[in-house]
Amino acid sequence: MxxxxxxxxxxxxxxxxxxxxxxxxxxxxxxxxxxxxxxxxxxxxxxxxxxxxxxxxxxxxxxxxxxxxxxxxxxxxxxxxxxxxxxxxxxxxxxxxxxxxxxxxxxxxxxxxxxxxxxxFPSDSLFWLCFNRYILEWADSMAGEAHGDYFLNDRLKISHKASPLKLTSTAVLLYSGNASLITEAEDVLHTILLTLQMLDDYEDWEQDLAGGSYNCLLSLVCCHFNTQREALTKTQVKDYIYTTGGLAEYAETALSNHRKLEHCQLNAPHLISFHQMMVKNLQHMAAAIEAEKQLLQHGGLSYWLSKHINL
CATH class of the missing domain: 1.20.1440 (de novo design (two linked rop proteins))
Structure with missing residues (x-):
């Protein structure tokens, strides 16, 4: 698959x-x-x-x-x-x-x-009530992002930034006579969208740091150093990722998200597989950083050989 x-x-x-x-x-x-x-x-x-x-x-x-x-x-x-x-x-x-x-x-x-x-969907369909709610969630999340630390205080609002995506699952479930699963599908998508944002934020942290955009990883770094976002430096972020093992903690959050999906009732194995791929990507990046630290601890020559010699 x-x-x-x-x-x-x-x-x-x-x-x-x-x-x-x-x-x-x-x-x-x-x-x-x-x-x-x-x-x-x-x-x-x-x-x-x-x-x-x-x-x-x-x-x-x-x-x-x-x-x-x-x-x-x-x-x-x-x-x-x-x-x-x-x-x-x-x-x-x-x-x-x-x-x-x-x-x-x-x-x-x-x-x-x-x-x-x-x-x-006719005009009186439940679909359009959900439509209104998803747009309201999106607007509320976007309007409050600048002053709300969502990753630490309200992670659901991170997922709400992509709430219109839920129109798809709601449409499919209503159209196929499975309206009772709409809430379950929403919860599954909230979990997956959070991990997706976390992965994007790891990849974009330098750009977001420079541009001032909200970023889940940077929020975690600010908390770790007990500093305001405006005072956060690139050196501190790199120290958190590469020295203190912060990315491993970040990846653990994604893994915890995946555990929430293991017993979901939604019949969508490809969707769950997509989430598992994202979690593994974060885990592999965290593991690679830890492996590199171990090589450095064994001395510069071993590290150089591992980078330049195919044994």
Whole structure:
């Protein structure tokens, strides 16, 4: 079972569908939209790989009896939803006045997202009540991030930054007659989205430190040194990661997240496998740092040989 490559061909069709739809936008929004889509195309070199956004409908398909056409429609909708909210994130994070350029595209993407979901659910469906709640969660989380230390005080709000993603699981469960599992699916996604943010924050900590963006790992470092974020230095972060074994603690939190999923009722083995991959990545990075420290403790020659000689 491969959570990614099992769906290669289907994903290619999803991005092709999105490209065709955006090609119908008026210029210059058409060119802007195609360029933005390419930044997230999983098959493009150097693109942002937001796998869960594209693949969640496919990961739920077999467990809940959806057809290929239904899943493809949901996945296309997800891509448009993802692009819309990433533009919102860009505008929130940017100090530049780029709203006039980005908002026309964002609104066309939002309409295309709705065009995929509205035919599936009547106006009085529970889906739209959940929709309202997820958008409220997203807005509340984004508005409070600058002054709320979510990783230490309220980790659920870290997951709420991606609350619109829950539209997919809710749609699948309602459409397949499994509404009783919606809360379970939300809890599973909260756990997975937290680990995903933790992994992203480890990879982006230098950029976030320089730019002032909130970061789970940096929050942990501030707590360790009992210092304010504004006073945190790159040296302190590296000391926490490479000297005090802080990344091992960080990886342990991710492993604890995975244990919460071991007995979940949601029938989505690919989704659980995706989370396990993220946990293992953090564990491997932490273990590699500890192994390097052990080599250094055995002396510089052993360390040099391990780096340069293939024994």
């Amino acid at each position: 491969d959570w990614l490559h099992d769906f290669d061909e289907e994903l290619r069709l999803v991005f092709k569908d999105c490209s065709i739809i955006i090609s119908g936008f008026p210029e210059p929004i058409r060119a802007q939209g195609l360029s933005y889509l390419e930044q997230f195309n999983v098959f493009s070199t150097g693109s942002h790989k937001n796998y869960i956004c594209y693949l969640l409908p496919f990961w739920l398909r077999d467990g809940y009896g959806l057809t290929d056409a239904e899943v493809r429609q949901l996945s296309v909708g997800n891509v448009f939803c993802m692009l819309y909210f990433f533009i919102q994130d860009d505008l929130i994070d940017s100090s530049e006045d780029s709203a006039a350029r980005k908002l026309p595209l964002a609104n066309l993407l939002y309409v295309e997202f709705l065009n995929r979901y509205r035919p599936l």
